[in-house]
Amino acid sequence: MPRTWGRRALGRALLARQMLLERADVTAEEAITRLVGMQAQAPYAPYFGLWSRLRRFGVADLADGLNDRRLVRIALMRSTIHLVTAADCRLLRPWAQPALDRELNTAFRSALTGLDRAAVAEAGRALLSRRNLTPGELGMALNEQWPDREPRALATVVRNLTPLIQLPPRAVWGIGGATRYATAADWVGAGPDAETDGERIVLRYLAAFGPASISDVQTWAGRTRLRPVLDTLRPRLAVFRDEHGVELFDLPEAPRPDADTYAPVRFLPEYDNLLASHADRTRVISEEARKRVMTSNGMRAALLVDGEVAGTWKLHPGRKSTVLEIDPFRPLTAVQRAEVEAEGGRLLEFAAPGANHHVRSWDGWRT
Known part of the structure; x- marks a missing residue:
């Protein structure tokens, strides 16, 4: 099995x-x-x-x-x-x-x-x-x-x-x-390739987003009827199942770290494909968080803490200072808050070098 x-x-x-x-x-x-x-x-x-x-x-x-x-x-x-x-x-x-x-x-x-x-x-x-x-x-x-x-x-x-x-x-x-x-x-200087190499594209998707189900591949592509492509590739792929019994495909030698591997704080921009390329996105974002990130107005910039979406963020540039505003979805530990502030400071230096910087929480840090 x-x-x-x-x-x-x-x-x-x-x-x-x-x-x-x-x-x-x-x-x-x-x-x-x-x-x-x-x-x-x-x-x-x-x-x-x-x-x-x-x-x-x-x-x-x-x-x-x-x-x-x-x-x-x-x-x-x-x-x-x-x-x-x-x-x-x-x-x-x-x-x-x-x-x-x-x-x-x-x-x-x-x-x-x-x-x-x-x-x-x-x-x-x-x-x-x-x-x-x-x-x-x-x-x-x-x-x-x-x-x-x-x-x-x-x-x-x-x-x-x-x-x-x-x-x-x-x-x-x-x-x-x-x-x-x-x-x-x-x-x-050239038009699109004459023929679509679907197998090559699916392999590249798995390298970037796997392990993934057929529905995941189709969600990323925005198209259906891709099962024949995965069936053709099956002998070359590793096959797993998720907790719900859904079949997952992957490249045999692709990295699959231990579940407890440390995941640093990261700031994802609006519309990052990390959150848009699977039918089942719960591997990195809960259903509750998804509803707060993916709104009728688009996809908000997301904060990753311990490998999952834990809030949103937004930059507020001014003439003399730039503020990084963070809206956490759940309580963060003191260690996590410190890591968010440190990574946020580095983000501000990238976005507005030389300006005065401030990191603030939308409704205050919650402990």
């Missing part, structure tokens, strides 16, 4: 893969590759995600990658914006197409009824070949050809049927700017 894995052991395995048990001595580009991209609809979130995972990381490591086109921001898994390498953009974009199609067929179903989507996508590509456009500009330009359709829906058709890069200075630290599109073919 397959070995049974408890929730805490699964959490330690996930944290090890995510470089959150011990910061890794790799480059930003290598880390983004290892993570199979980073969710990035909050433009600066990946900076904090990389800082929490790498021994040596400066904002220029990511900003320079965006500016020189080694790194790109594009809609991928779950039809959400991800930061990936140019090579992974070409690999993952075809894999993400079912999720992008689903968004069009659900959120925009009524707005697109009877519309020739392929014609809209082709018109959008023609417009973007002439100049880079914001989503609003793209939608309005398309609306001239389809005046009876919503501009936002038209722009989304192009976004979801044509690989579009969100261009810098969007997400460049300290500069930023509006979302502005170019086609991936124009920006990185």
Whole structure:
């Protein structure tokens, strides 16, 4: 019978893969590759995600990658914006197409009824070949050809049927700017790979997020019917079960630390894939905490204590000082509070070097 894995052991395995048990001595580009991209609809979130995972990381490591086109921001898994390498953009974009199609067929179903989507996508590509456009500009330009359709829906058709890069200075630290599109073919010099290598992608997912069930893989990808891929890979994988009897797959040689392995305090940014890439997320976040982190307005930045989400955090920058505000979900010990304050101080030095810093709890430390 397959070995049974408890929730805490699964959490330690996930944290090890995510470089959150011990910061890794790799480059930003290598880390983004290892993570199979980073969710990035909050433009600066990946900076904090990389800082929490790498021994040596400066904002220029990511900003320079965006500016020189080694790194790109594009809609991928779950039809959400991800930061990936140019090579992974070409690999993952075809894999993400079912999720992008689903968004069009659900959120925009009524707005697109009877519309020739392929014609809209082709018109959008023609417009973007002439100049880079914001989503609003793209939608309005398309609306001239389809005046009876919503501009936002038209722009989304192009976004979801044509690989579009969100261009810098969007997400460049300290500069930023509006979302502005170019086609991936124009920006990185090549279109998506002709065929999707599903087995390779699933193996990379397991390396970054395993052990995982079929439902976990499908949740991360934002697509269904992946059982045949796992069945093909089964002879090459280790197979376990969780406490509820759900079958889990993993790479045989992947790290699976002991359940009692020390897990340091870590600050996760908004929309971190650690919390978005499993059907069963209880390995790192309780159901009660999930409801407080994942709200109708998005996913809040999360505080990890002893390997689990124990609160949220937010930076409040000012002209002369920056405050790190922490909202703990449960009582923390004196040792844990001290570790949160120390790691929070380091986060403030990264985010606002040279400013006056303060770490405060939203409603006071609870003991």
